[in-house]
Structures are given as structure tokens and as C-alpha cells.
Amino acid sequence: MTPKLKFTIDLNAHPTPAEARDASMQDPAFGRVFTDHMVVIKWTDELGWHDARVTARVPFSIDPACAVLHYGQEIFEGMKAYRGEDGALSLFRPFENARRFQHSAERLMMPSLPEDLFVEAVEQLVSIDRDWTPVGSGSLYLRPFMFATEVFLGIKPASAYTFCVIACPVGPYFKGGDRPVTVWMSEHYTRAAIGGTGAAKCGGNYAGGLAAQVEASRNGCDQVVFLDASERKWVEELGGMNIFFVMKDGSLVTPPLSGTILPGITRASVIELAREAGHTVREERYSIDQWASDAKSGDLAEAFVCGTAATLVSIGEIRAASGGFVIGAGAIGQTTAALKARLNAIQRGQQPGPAGWSHRIAL
């Protein structure tokens, strides 16, 4: 067994003054404000994981031939630390992120970071930058990521990597509070094919989705919903969120984990919480035509997107080059609101949830 890595703590000598920090945390745009520190751990073929440190958040110096700049060997995670009413900070199901990070690493031929080390790295950063965690409805968004650093232009798994964690205080992902989002259904672009990297959280998946996202913005939409790449018929997920349909009988439908969609931790949690609340949940394929006809007939009561950054947000309208349709009455759906409130209460320690979901950080 590898001995436990000890973190070197090298504090930022010029941390942001409290007043400037607090001002930057007032209604921050998602992903634009960063804390004072970062965690870095190195990996090489010879040494394995080594040199774990918490340091000031500074730019990396990267060789122009660094592997990640050419072939995109990069993976990441997204998770949040929440401040409870008693001031305590908690992570939500962090070992699930650690496991998904390992799966992404395996798919991209990158080294596996032990789960405990992943969680400890995140805890270290949250603990040191704890004053950056907003009070109230905001949270501290954490971005663990890993990239290939070998200086070499051959196509092969790199022999050296950097793992890093950075953090941002965030409010809602979509501006405008609980307003339902408008979603663009891309008829041209797809996100992931069978056998591809759709189930991994790698940067390339998001780069490939940008053209569709720009198309969405040009058409006044907030996000893109992707259909499957083979039949262009089955609803898969959004660029950065999973999707649920709430039928008028109260049952929920969500696309199955086919290997082409990201296994969301919010998705898994919503399935459990919906069942706990007495809803039937089916993980089954749902076609875009069915969606349109159920929305028109009223068999579909609500649809929502879910993810760490977005939480749960209702979908109000679908637009596509060939037409579109509306869902619900322009407000957050009742079932969506109830599931969102329950999840939020667990994440903030206001209600107990299933064992291990709320992971308190020792400060």
C-alpha cells in the first residue's frame, strides 16, 4: 500500500483583504471569482502521486509541447461546499465525485487518484479558504481537475500529470432565480457516441458541445439538450446537466445511463429522494417526439434539469430549428420545487439525509 501523502501548506502571503473578498462575493457570476489558494499534487510514472501541497493560487508555467495542449488529456469534477446555519461547512457525497474522477481517469488513460486523497485535497482547500464560502443560498464551488504535463508530441498516455483543486464562491448558475430555462434542441450536433467519452467528465466533451451552445444562445436559449448520436431520437442530457420528466400521474422518467451520458450525482440523488417521497422513477428512454406530444396533451406536467452547478431548474420551453413547444405554466414545477427544497435542505444540513450524503469538514 502507498504511504499516506502529507500535504505541505504554503499559505498565500498576500491573501485578498477581507473587505475586497466580501465585496467580490456579493452576487458573483458563476466561475469568475476565485479564492486565494489551490491544491496541487503531482504524478509521474516513476514516483506515482507525490508532492501534495496547498499554495497560493498562481498561474501554471506550461511548456508549449505539454501533452494536454495538443491531445486534451484532461478530466475534472464539480462539487460544492455548503455553509450550514451553525456555520459548519459540508461537502455533498464527495466520495461519489472521487469515484467518478477515477472512472474518468480510467477512460482517458490517466492515473487513478485514491478516493481518500481526492477528498482530503478538497477538504484542505475548503478548510483554508473557508471564509470564501458564502452565507445564505450561495456555496463554494470546487473544481478538482487533472491534466497531462509530459513534454512530448507523440500520441500515447502521458507519463506525468498534475492534479489541482481550485474554488469559486458562487450563486445560482442561471441568472434570474427560479425562472424556468429555455432549452435548444440541437438537430445538427451530438454530444457523445457509443464507445466514446460521454460518460467521462473530460474537457473535450465540453469543447465539442460549444458549437451547439453558441447555436442555443443565438436562438435565445440557456442550454442545449442533446439527442443520441445513432438515431437522433432519444433525449440524452444537456451540455452540463441531466434531465428529468415529471408525468401527470406523478411518476418521473430520466434517460438511462447508457454510457453516453454523464452519471450525475444530483441525478442519482434525485432518483433516491423522489422514491423516498413516493414517486415512481423509471430510468428509460424518452424520445423527442414523445416529449413534444406529452407536452401538448398534458401527460407531461414538468421537466427539469439537474446538476451540481445548476441544482434543479424547470424547463419552460424547447426550441429547435424545426419548431418547439412549451412545458408547464412558466413557473418552477411543484414536484421540481419539492425535490429541490429537500435536496437543498440535506446539502445545508437542515434536514438529515441518507447516510454519508452530508460530509462535514473539520475546520
Ligand code: PLP
Ligand atoms: N451532465 C453533464 C454533461 C455535466 O457536466 C454535469 C455536471 O457536472 C451533470 C450532468 C450533472 O452531474 P452532477 O449532478 O454530478 O453535477
Ligand code: COI
Ligand atoms: C457542474 O455542474 O459541476 C458542472 O461541471 C457543469 C457545468 C455546467 C459547470
